[in-house]
Amino acid sequence: GVVLRDGRRPRGDFRSPNEGTSRTQTGSTFRLTWAESESGGSGGLSRALERERRQRAPDGSCEGLMWRLDGSTLSVRSGYAATGLKVGYCYRWRLILQDGAGNLATVISGVVKRKP
Secondary structure: OOOOOOOOEEEEEEEOOOOOEEEEEOOOOOEEEEEEEOOOOOOOOOEEEEEEEEEEEOOOOOOOOOEEEEEOOOOOOOOOOOOOOOOOOOEEEEEEEEEEOOOOEEEOOEEEOEEE
């Protein structure tokens, strides 16, 4: 038999909230969208989505503080509606992709700030 090696990591790209961006919203629900692909040929792409949060600073920013895991790790697809966003907190999501060969990729979304 032939043994094939897949050294390529899967790829992920947050569309909303896009990486490196920050947005403020009043609602407690946010719909996440992203693109994902497995280009190494091993197939079997799986995903885990983790939500992180931290309290907004007095000036309203989300800078300089430590992010903490907020809730369970989920196996959901793009278009997932994250609920329960609380006033006064900043949120971001960590998408962890793994292909059939065990290659991993982690993508961190942009920030969503919840205001009253």
